Each structure stands twice: as C-alpha cells, then as structure tokens.
Amino acid sequence: MPVPCLTTALTGPLRELETRILNAQPQIEHWFRSQWTQSTPPFYGSVDLRNSGFKLAPVDMNLFPGGFNNLSQDFLPLAVQATQSALEKICPEARSVLLVPENHTRNTFYLRNVAALKHILELAGLKVRLGSLSPEVTAPTVLELGDGETLTIEPLVRHGHRVSLGDDFNPCVVLLNNDLSAGVPEILRNVDQAVLPPLHGGWAVRRKSNHFAAYDQVAHEFAELIGIDPWFINPLFNGCKGLDFHQRQGEEALAEVVDQMLGKIAAKYREHKIDAKPFVIVKADAGTYGMGIMSVKDAREVIGLNRKQRNKMAVIKEGQEVSEVIVQEGVYTFEQVNEAVAEPVVYMIDRYVVGGFYRVHTGRGVDENLNAPGMHFVPLSFESPCLPDRKGSPDCPPNRFYAYGVVARLALLAGAVELDNTDPLRG
Known part of the structure; x- marks a missing residue:
C-alpha cells in the first residue's frame, strides 16, 4: 500500500537527512515490516511534526485523533483500505462498531471529525452507531453539524461483559474517539469486546514521557539503520513531578x-554548528488540546509565574490538575502557509499514512505551540505518484513528504511499543 506524499509551499536547500532517508528507502520499508511483526500498531493515531530545516521531529503523538474532517478526500480509499486491514487482525468477522466520541457534543468542529470517521468506517463495510459516556445523554439525541448533516448519539448500556446501546446492536469492536481524560469509566472495564485504543492508552493513565522514552529507543535504532545522529529526528526531554502551579510548589x-x-x-547546537537560540516546551505530561503548555528560553521564566500563567498551566481538559510536566526540546518550525507559521500533522490508520493537514496560526511564532485558540487547518492534498521520486531531488515534494511519513510512522511505532510497555496485563 503506498505512502502518500503531502504537498507544501515550503522550499529549501537539499537536506542531508532527506537524502539519507531517500537513499535508504528499501531498507527502511523492510525495517518497518519487521518491526510490525513484533508490535501491533495502534488502530489509529496522529503525529504533530516540526521541521526546523536542521531537525525533523515529532513533538506529540495522539492515540485519539480528532481531525479526520481536515483530511483531503483524495485518499479516502486508502483510509478505507487501512481500516479494513486493521479490522482483519482484530475481529475478522466484524460487522458493526460502537464509536464512542468525546463528551463535548456542542463542538461542531469536533462532531464533523466524528462524522468523517464514521464515514470511513461505513465505507469499510461496518454498521456504525455512536455511544456516549456523557451522563447528559439519557436517550437517543440528534446533533446538528451546521452543514445539513446530523449525528445521532445514544447512551451506552452494559449487559454482563458487553457494552451496547440497549437493543440488539452487538458490536465486537468498541472504537474510542474519547481520550478518557476524566478517568476510565467503569462501564468499559473488563468487557469481552475489543476496545481500541486500549483503556490504558487514555490520558487518565498515559504519560507523554512514556511515549518519548519509547520513541527514544525507536529513533536510536532507526538512526543506526540509516547512519545519522538520532538527535536529528528525536527531541530531548525530561520530566518533572510534584508540581502545584497554584501554590507555586516545585x-x-x-x-x-x-x-x-x-x-x-x-x-547539540554547538556540535552541529547551528545558529539558533535553544528553547523548551513545558507541557502537562498527560492531556491534549494544547492546554497546559508554555514556551521557555530561560529557566527564570518558570519562577514567579503571574496568576494568568499559573492558571493556564495548572489545569487541563476535564478540569484535571497538573502535577507532572514533560520538559521537551523545542523544535522550530520553518514551514509557512500564506506567510503564517504552520506545522504538518500526519494521520495514520493501522500502519499506513492516510493523510494529513497543516495546523496554521497567524498569531504565533516559529518557537511557539500552534495548538491554540486562533489556529486553523489547511488540508494536505497529495502528490502523484505517492511513493518517493527516486529520480527527483531529496527536497522535492514527494521526497520531503516521504520523509515526513517515515518520521510519523516512527512515532506510531513508538506508540505501539509504549502501549506494550504500559499494558497492565503484561506479565
């Protein structure tokens, strides 16, 4: 199955990293195939990448992607094929899937993502119904998406060791598009059905530091394969615990x-003769939606935060208090869309890249988090052919985005290793 190449407005000098990736393409694909015999890919995932020109690295990996509506329709067939591939390994006889969305049912942008995901699943040959964890949903509820489309969500019901919707709907797969930030609900514990991603992949349990520890292993092995310093694809990081931003503890x-x-x-900048000012991103070790994040260039900046800064860092989604953070190497982004700072987000289903988009922010700088209010999305269309152009220059669009797909798949592989390492049932 081909890896799509994503189009960009970025042009730049020939990159040694892209050259090495292109030259090693057969070995890379063989290596990935062997890795997937040892690790089961997550059902789906998205990866936020940053390209600084001297470094191409993932800065976040989401196991509950919420932007399927931002993908180009050009490669919808690839998403459908990848879904079928994933289902064949999980439940070959699957005829139906129970899709569990987030609780914020008034966010039409998010609901359009649910509708797009539902469409992919239906095209893969599944009957799809939506089951809500929200206590506010007590009966089938029709939600307007604002474009003439609607979604119907229903309350989840538990019967013995299975969850359903209170009638004869009996799916063998429960697909979570809810990241469980508020905790693992009892209704989903110890069920006979396949729950994807697994419950320990939710933010009530998952930690970004665990993911990047797994990515560190993957990146070192990959770097040895193609003969590069792993730092070029790997952000440095460390953790810090015992914090209370409200009380200024820690x-x-x-x-x-x-x-x-x-x-x-x-x-590392001195070693590689890079003329730039180092910075770090301090962010909650659990959680998403761009909450609890700050960009820091001097350690003194985290001491004596004002009330607004403390409030921003202290609480994330679902009102969860932040006591642990990851301090991650900041990676500049030198990509632009219409002169606004941008970063690519690559989407995968099973082990295949199925599309992506640019997260664009007109009010943010090249050293800031772009996942913030005011961002917008530009879908990435696809080059043809979709595989790398072995006769083209290393930084022509098909080859640059082959490199993006490779690094995104490294992060996906790290997600698989992370889930294995943190599985509570693992002996």
Missing part, C-alpha cells in the same frame, strides 16, 4: 530541569 525544581535541558540543546 518551581525551583522545574527551573533546574529547564536549565539542564537548555544546556543539552545548546551543546
């Missing part, structure tokens, strides 16, 4: 971790 410890991280980045 500020000094956090400042020390930030200072050490800035020193390590500066050393």
Whole structure:
C-alpha cells in the first residue's frame, strides 16, 4: 500500500537527512515490516511534526485523533483500505462498531471529525452507531453539524461483559474517539469486546514521557539503520513531578530541569554548528488540546509565574490538575502557509499514512505551540505518484513528504511499543 506524499509551499536547500532517508528507502520499508511483526500498531493515531530545516521531529503523538474532517478526500480509499486491514487482525468477522466520541457534543468542529470517521468506517463495510459516556445523554439525541448533516448519539448500556446501546446492536469492536481524560469509566472495564485504543492508552493513565522514552529507543535504532545522529529526528526531554502551579510548589525544581535541558540543546547546537537560540516546551505530561503548555528560553521564566500563567498551566481538559510536566526540546518550525507559521500533522490508520493537514496560526511564532485558540487547518492534498521520486531531488515534494511519513510512522511505532510497555496485563 503506498505512502502518500503531502504537498507544501515550503522550499529549501537539499537536506542531508532527506537524502539519507531517500537513499535508504528499501531498507527502511523492510525495517518497518519487521518491526510490525513484533508490535501491533495502534488502530489509529496522529503525529504533530516540526521541521526546523536542521531537525525533523515529532513533538506529540495522539492515540485519539480528532481531525479526520481536515483530511483531503483524495485518499479516502486508502483510509478505507487501512481500516479494513486493521479490522482483519482484530475481529475478522466484524460487522458493526460502537464509536464512542468525546463528551463535548456542542463542538461542531469536533462532531464533523466524528462524522468523517464514521464515514470511513461505513465505507469499510461496518454498521456504525455512536455511544456516549456523557451522563447528559439519557436517550437517543440528534446533533446538528451546521452543514445539513446530523449525528445521532445514544447512551451506552452494559449487559454482563458487553457494552451496547440497549437493543440488539452487538458490536465486537468498541472504537474510542474519547481520550478518557476524566478517568476510565467503569462501564468499559473488563468487557469481552475489543476496545481500541486500549483503556490504558487514555490520558487518565498515559504519560507523554512514556511515549518519548519509547520513541527514544525507536529513533536510536532507526538512526543506526540509516547512519545519522538520532538527535536529528528525536527531541530531548525530561520530566518533572510534584508540581502545584497554584501554590507555586516545585518551581525551583522545574527551573533546574529547564536549565539542564537548555544546556543539552545548546551543546547539540554547538556540535552541529547551528545558529539558533535553544528553547523548551513545558507541557502537562498527560492531556491534549494544547492546554497546559508554555514556551521557555530561560529557566527564570518558570519562577514567579503571574496568576494568568499559573492558571493556564495548572489545569487541563476535564478540569484535571497538573502535577507532572514533560520538559521537551523545542523544535522550530520553518514551514509557512500564506506567510503564517504552520506545522504538518500526519494521520495514520493501522500502519499506513492516510493523510494529513497543516495546523496554521497567524498569531504565533516559529518557537511557539500552534495548538491554540486562533489556529486553523489547511488540508494536505497529495502528490502523484505517492511513493518517493527516486529520480527527483531529496527536497522535492514527494521526497520531503516521504520523509515526513517515515518520521510519523516512527512515532506510531513508538506508540505501539509504549502501549506494550504500559499494558497492565503484561506479565
């Protein structure tokens, strides 16, 4: 199955990293095939990438992607094929799937994502119904998407060791598009059905530091395969626990971790003769939606935060308090869409890239988090042919985006390793 190449307005000098990836393409694909015999890919995932020109690295990997509506329709068939591939391994006889969305049913942007995901599943040959974890949903409820489309959500019901919707609907697969930030609900524990992603992949349990520890292993093995410094595809990171931003507890410890991280980045910049100012991203170790994040260039910036800054860092989605953060190497983004700062987000189903989009923010800089209010999305269309152009220059669009797909798949593989490592049932 081909890996799509995503189009971009970015042009730049020939990149050694892209050259090495292109030259090693047969070995890379063989390596990925062998890795997937050892690790089961997550059902789906999305990866936020940053391309600084000297470094191409993932900065986040989401196991509950919420932007299927932002993907180009050009490669819908690939998404359908990838879904069928995933289902054949999980439940070959699957005829129906229970899709569990997030609780914020008034967010029409998110609901359009649910509708797009439902469409992919239906085209893959499944009957799809939506079951809600929200206590507010007590009966079948029709939601307007604002474009003439509607979705019907129904309350989840538990019968013995299975969840359903209170009638004869009996799916063998429960697909979560709810990241379980508020905790693992009892209704989903110990069911006979396949629950995807697994419950320990939700943010009540998952930690970004675990993911990037797994990515560190994957990146080192891959870097050895193609002969590069793993740092070129791997953001440095460290964790810090015991924080209370409201009470200003742990500020000094956090400042020390930030200072050490800035020193390590500066050393790598000197080693590779990079003229840029190091920065780090401090973000909640659990959680998503761009909450609880700050960009820092000096350790003193995390001491004596004002009330607004403390409030921003202290609480994330579902009102969860932040006591643990990951201090991650900041990766500049030198990509632009219509002169606004942008970063590519690559979507995968099973082990296949199925599309992507640019997250664009007109009010943010090249060293800031773009997952913030005011962002917008530009769907990535696809080049033809979709495989790398072995006769083209390393930074022509098909080859640049082959490299993007490779690094995104490395993060997906790290997600698979992470889920294995943190599986509570693993002996």
